[in-house]
Amino acid sequence: MLNEWLFIGLFLLIVAVFPGVPIWLAGLIAPKKSSPQKAETYECGMETVGDTWVQFRIQYYVFALTFLVFDVELVFLFPWAVAFKQLTLFGVLSGVVFVLILLIELLAAWRKGVLEWA
Amino acid sequence: MGFLRDPITFIHDWLETVLLNWGVSVEATTVVLTLIGAFVVGTFGLGLVIFTIWLERKLYARIQDRFGPNRVGPWGIFQTVPDIIKIFTKEYITPVGADKFIYNLAPILSVSAVLLTWAVIPFAPTIFGTDVNVGVLYIIAVGSMGTLSIIMAGWSSNNKYSLLGAFRAVAQMVSYEVPMVLALLVPVLLGGTMGINSLVASQDVWYVVLAPLAALMFFISTMAETGRAPFDLLEAESELVAGYQTEYSGLKFGMFYVGEFLHAFTISALSATLFLGGWRGPWVESTPVLGLVWFFAKTFLVYFLVVLIRISMPRLRIDQMLNFNWKFLTPIGLVLLIITAVVDKLIYLLLPELSITIGSTAFIWIRASSHLIANVLIAFVVIGVLRTYQIKARHTVGKPRPVAVAPEPPASVIT
Secondary structure, three states: OOHHHHHHHHHHHHHHHHHHHHHHHHHHOOOOOOOOOOOOOOOOOOOOOOOOOOOOOOOEEEEEEHHHHHHHHHOOOOHHHOOOOHHHHHHHHHHHHHHHHHHHHHHHHHOOOOOOOO | HHHOOOHHHHHHHHHHHHHHHOOOOOOHHHHHHHHHHHHHHHHHHHHHHHHHHHHHHHHHHHHHHOOOOOOOOOHOOOOHHHHHHHHHHOOOOOOOOOOHHHHHHHHHHHHHHHHHOOOOOEEEEEEEEOOOHHHHHHHHHHHHHHHHHHHHHHHHHHHHHHHHHHHHHHHHHHHHHHHHHHHHHHHHHHHOOOOOOHHOOOOOHHHHHOOOOOOOOOOHHHHHHHHHOOOHHHHHHHHHHHHOOOOHHHHHHHHHHHHHHHHHHHHHHHHHHHOOOOOOOOOOOOOOOOOHHHHHHHHHHHHHHHHHHHHOOOOOOOOHHHHHHHHHHHHHHHHHEEEEHHHHHHHHHHHHOOOOOOOOOOHHHHHHHHHHHHHHHHHHHHHHHHHHHHHHHHHHOOOOOOOOOOOOOOOOOOO
């Protein structure tokens, strides 16, 4: 059990090193001739107007919230799915009711116009 | 003979004996062997990209009636190697005002997030990185890290195109995570386990037969997660230059490229593992190494499909993409989960004497066929609903679509 997670711990190290070291090495080899013009923000030749980190559409935020509701509640279903074979019919139906509530949530959000990109 | 049947276990046991005989402690031996294993899996994953980049370019070219890479090596198979060497010598241009630390971390994370998935994919019964008992949850958790890298890249570049690309990535990847998780719940429910290797072992009948709709949903939503055509609007060239990668150059850009190609291959491997039976095939029980052949045959089949879809489909608009996810895939996924659960439980309740002897072939096939029938019925109902909706929509064609109107300037402003 612990050995399985040891692999993932060491693998975390490996996956950080594998892309990281070539990037660092290439930084040593590559030429460094920076100039103010080169380091400018790329905007098809135009000079940048104003700040980049501006306010953005509220719709992105609404979708992120909807996602959060669904993802958190779906994770609760995994223990139910794993224990499925041992569950009684009552246990299965309570899981089904939970999913039905999720479905009603989705329909309510749909009705409220949360899912419209407008 | 043992070596030929199962080389990895053979080498593992041999190395373990050698190290223990040298007087290395048991703990240190485990760490060293695990480190070697992690190194091999990582190298293998990244090495595979060199091949898949060539393969994808070649397929892309052949379908467009071009030759594609054909100079370096036979059929241009080594074309990627000079490309890598060239990109090594390219200058890093960091835009002024970029958030340096996050800017440099993002390309590393984009590769790491994909490569981490390879830790739990079983290539053969005895050849796998690790077999954690929460493998499916691990895949979901690691998969969302890719989104993080794109947001980091877009946000830290101090470029409006990058930021727009990152915002689209949030909307897209975050949305398609919901049907992906829903589709993943179905095999977990059917197999009764979250470990990937035991999920493969439980597929007496491939889950693509038991749950074809879930397989399709998983395939579509993971394709959206990779952010390639037809879901590539987070780096739509015609609108956003190159999306979140606009300000990256040299090998940092290359790492995003590697991450994308590896992701495309990884989702094929996941589809093959979870729904197409992974390493299962004839003669695997006696010769575990044969599992590699079956696994890669299935993976490349799915990968070919992924590439084919990428080549032949036009890009979706953002509202179409979100509608498709939230108003089509997610409701179907929820209904699918309910019906799969009820059908599976009913079979076990109605046929108790058969289900006790799980191995009985008749029971396996009754279960598979009833799931298949349920799936086909759902598919018919969905198509019927779509048809009525389409007929309704056809009658509203004449109505003008709502357009945003610029507000009237206030009266005090004289123009």
